[in-house]
Amino acid sequence: MAGLEEAWANGCFPSCFGSQDELEMKRRSKGIDHMLAKERPYLRRMVKILLLGAGESGKSTFLKQMRIIHGQDFDRKTLEEFRDTIYGNIITGVRVLVDAREKLGLPWANSDNEKHGLFLMVFESSCIGVGEGHFQRALPAIQALWQDQSIQKAYERRSEFQLVSAANVGGTVCIPSLRIPSLFASCCLEGDVSV
Template identity: 25%
Template sequence: MGTQGSKSEKKRMKKIEKSLEETKNKLAKEIRLLLLGTGDSGKSTFVKQFQILYQDGFSKDKIHSYKPVIRCVVKYSLKQLIEANKKLETELKKKNQKIAENYLKTFAPRNFSISTKQLIVIQQIWSDPAIKNVWDLRDNFQIPDNSDYFLDNAGRIFDKSYSPNNIDILNCRIATTGIQEIHFDVGEKNWVVVDVGGQRNERRKWIHHFEGVHALIFVIGINEFAKKLYEDNTINRMHESLMVWDSTLKNRYFKKTPIILMFNKVDLFKESLIRSNLSDCFPDFNGENNFEEASKFIKKKFIKKKYLKFRKIYHHFTCGTDTKMVGNIFSDVMETILDNHLKDYFV
């Protein structure tokens, strides 16, 4: 009995050792990236880009699921513009006033198919000079940045044969709640990207995903300097990003973690600089209100000498909806992580 029990125990131990070895080998090949940033910074757009670049794009079911969401975005964007116009108390063209009022009264976002007449209404109100004026003043309201893209494409989006393309999906923002994780292989490594919600009520969940992260990608919507928070209309979004960034770097888990800072939405940033002055957000900014000087100033606000004490911080200026740009940047990011930071992890 003793000999038999001993053999059984040895067999069990060998099984455990084999399992541990397999786990070790798997972990040696796995790189976990954590995406952090405040709400609407563009984190989830990067996740979509990774799916396009490294997972052969979106499944048919996924594409189909975006169809009603995008149609809802078109209708809801126009509703927000009409409501903002009412606050400004500017008049639409006489023929559009009743049409706009009726649009608000009969608004039904879940009515995903619309008649030709209803489509004409959307296009007619969107082309009204008063609504275009609201769009120019959009930084003063909680109007999504990509509303013009969807309203300009309303005819195609409400066509019976419509199927969302990659650009439609990249422009469609759905606030992340909970945790989203995607896996893809590049070379011999399995990359795991973890995206967590950026809204205030989601951030308390972040701490559960800090341990075991090989690199942190922190995303900032650089056009945030002209906007207020969804959760608190008295707080500037860029100030909120700085506060979250500062507290993230102070976290003990990230003392030696490679960090890549993504200054996202450079295309919208350039547009915002035409409408707004960076000095309204940062009174200590006294440079020219152009991309070169404004972006340099913001970069210095985020990358301070005190932050570089324990780690290197790499940065990129990017446009999350530009697949080619994101692909090139992420190739650099992967090379940075593997060549400069993770040699001790992967032997």
């Protein structure tokens, strides 16, 4: 028996048992097969879904609602990320309304709001969300613009242009002090994810 092991160690039987590289590949393959066998029961219970839909049709909102329904709470960091996304969506939505007001030929009801509109159009916001301090700087302009009748009229004609995140139109965003339709809130229904 010792002679076989010695012959094997010296590579005397490459045609029968394969080279060292082939043996290493077989060992790794067996390891992978073993891992797959261990994961098989878990994978059988896992449900995978593919959500298809146009932009802003509610795909991610559906997933967030499923998480809430099944009792998986959001941690503080996730809630803060939602808040920053909501703030960014509010700014984007009001920008769209300011632009639509101009394209629809609606004059400012309050001429002072022109400066608020210009401020918001050049206001720096990232595509990943807006922090609370940054949002607070834009908040007075947002509130003033939302009170302007021309912005309200543009909002009433929102079917004529694309306005982001149509979620629960007619309610309020999860910032109770703001009376802005939650159409700008991509993930929020009061009592679900609040900021």
